[in-house]
Amino acid sequence: MSEIIENDKNNSNNGEPPEGRDLTAVNLYMDKIRTAAKELPDNQGVTAAKAFYMLEFSLRLEEIVDSDENPVPLILEELRLLDYKFGRVKALYSDDNYVRFMKRGGFKPEKMHIASEDFQNLVDTASYIHRAPVVSKASAKLENVNEISGELYSNLWPLRSDEEFFEWGTPFLKERLDLNGIDLEWFKGKKCLDAGCGGGRTTLAIRNLGVREVVGLDIGEGNIRDATERVTRAGLTNISFTHNSIFEMPFEDNSFDFVMCQGVLHHTPDTAAGLKEIFRVLKPGGHLWVYLYGHMLYYDLIEMIRDVVADVPLALAANYIFNMGWAFERYLYWQTTFFVPIRTYLESGELEDIFKDIGYSSWDRHLRDIQREHWITYCEAVYRKYPYADVKYGEGDLRYWVTK
Ligand SMILES: C[S@@+](CC[C@H](N)C(=O)[O-])C[C@H]1O[C@@H](n2cnc3c(N)ncnc32)[C@H](O)[C@@H]1O
Numbered sequence: 001m002s003e004i005i006e007n008d009k010n011n012s013n014n015g016e017p018p019e020g021r022d023l024t025a026v027n028l029y030m031d032k033i034r035t036a037a038k039e040l041p042d043n044q045g046v047t048a049a050k051a052f053y054m055l056e057f058s059l060r061l062e063e064i065v066d067s068d069e070n071p072v073p074l075i076l077e078e079l080r081l082l083d084y085k086f087g088r089v090k091a092l093y094s095d096d097n098y099v100r101f102m103k104r105g106g107f108k109p110e111k112m113h114i115a116s117e118d119f120q121n122l123v124d125t126a127s128y129i130h131r132a133p134v135v136s137k138a139s140a141k142l143e144n145v146n147e148i149s150g151e152l153y154s155n156l157w158p159l160r161s162d163e164e165f166f167e168w169g170t171p172f173l174k175e176r177l178d179l180n181g182i183d184l185e186w187f188k189g190k191k192c193l194d195a196g197c198g199g200g201r202t203t204l205a206i207r208n209l210g211v212r213e214v215v216g217l218d219i220g221e222g223n224i225r226d227a228t229e230r231v232t233r234a235g236l237t238n239i240s241f242t243h244n245s246i247f248e249m250p251f252e253d254n255s256f257d258f259v260m261c262q263g264v265l266h267h268t269p270d271t272a273a274g275l276k277e278i279f280r281v282l283k284p285g286g287h288l289w290v291y292l293y294g295h296m297l298y299y300d301l302i303e304m305i306r307d308v309v310a311d312v313p314l315a316l317a318a319n320y321i322f323n324m325g326w327a328f329e330r331y332l333y334w335q336t337t338f339f340v341p342i343r344t345y346l347e348s349g350e351l352e353d354i355f356k357d358i359g360y361s362s363w364d365r366h367l368r369d370i371q372r373e374h375w376i377t378y379c380e381a382v383y384r385k386y387p388y389a390d391v392k393y394g395e396g397d398l399r400y401w402v403t404k
Helices: 002-010 024-039 044-066 071-092 095-103 109-114 117-128 142-154 162-167 169-179 201-207 221-233 271-281 297-311 314-322 328-339 348-358 378-383 389-393
Strands: 191-195 213-218 239-243 256-262 282-292 362-365 398-403
Touching: 024 071, 024 297, 044 071, 044 297, 044 314, 044 328, 071 297, 071 389, 142 221, 142 328, 162 169, 162 201, 162 221, 169 201, 191 201, 191 271, 201 213, 201 239, 201 256, 213 221, 221 239, 256 271, 271 282, 271 348, 297 328, 297 389, 314 328, 348 362, 348 398, 378 389
Parallel strands: 191 213, 191 256, 213 239, 256 282
Antiparallel strands: 282 398, 362 398
16 A cells, blocks of 8 residues: 555656646647558558558557656657658658669669668568458458457467466456455355356356356357367366357356456447347346456557558568567467457446446446556556556556446
8 A cells, every 4th residue: 555655646747747748749640650651552561561660669669658757758759750660661662762763774683682681571571471361450340340359369369378278367366356355255156157258267267266157158269169178178167168259148048147258348349239248148136347448548559550550461460479489478469459350448437328228236346456577457557556557548447347
């Protein structure tokens, strides 16, 4: 607690004038970059440059939000740099440049040393996979969004190690619920559902709370097969997985005491319809724990990144990201952040109106969340009033304990 009070004292703008937090210029620059990216010619070199620069920007953004400094001037500096880089790419591929180039004798392979070796490698990779499918919000039609998300995630979850699958989730879930005053004893003997269970490690964590039974449901086929195989191999009982959509769940009305829905509905076309279907399968008095994206500067920047890479083939960006040699969770985070077809962001008030309209009887916002050595969830950073957390993360992510 004293840590929170200490941070609270330090958090009053860190001695800077309030305009140091003004986002007008950041918003204008984001629009400028979106437009600049749209106006670039459509060719392999430009595609490669877009993917590379956005990855570079993402990594710098990661550093900025991790630091305690005012993010506004730092982000502005990066956006200006990006604007400059796109200007250079535009000049490189302009018609004028092309005409000058052809006048001087056109394409000569020995002249290629003018491009840096790195950039040339990027262009080679881009041309190799130029015809690869684009799996992004640009191509996602509303009616196939769920399947596209399922496929994207389905290819990733099975890459998780057994150690991550079996050992990571249980202490995490217990700490998360405990921090928000949920009595873990309540779960004993309950019938539970993990709706949009992904790789299944939270499903396993729910099982380890001593429940009677837990089912993990997800639209991705590969992850459901993988999770089933892992728990079967380990000889675990009371846990099963099913391949279905959250919008049409194969369960009777009023069948579950508890539903977990973590990070799923903001990747679907209709959050409210998903919450309604969960309401249907919950028993009266049963509980839902739901996590959805809040609205914040950090996510506005993520959307700008996504707009720029919307026509970049998944295989190209995935290749860059994979070659960074990161730990799996970071690879998963950036690949899905770039390519999941939909991300929606809600204010807490908007979400609470949805709960009310559906008929849920009560909802408590969970303001606390996990902090690990090098990582903190946004709502916990906001709760602790870490420097500039409000600027970066607004009111934080939305986590609710909801009762039917
Ligand atoms: C960000 S992941 C979250 C996974 C898991 N809940 C967790 O916290 O690790 C989103 C998951 O939602 C699944 N999904 C997306 N649309 C779905 C739908 N309509 N029905 C069921 N699952 C869906 C995806 O396949 C993916 O596994």
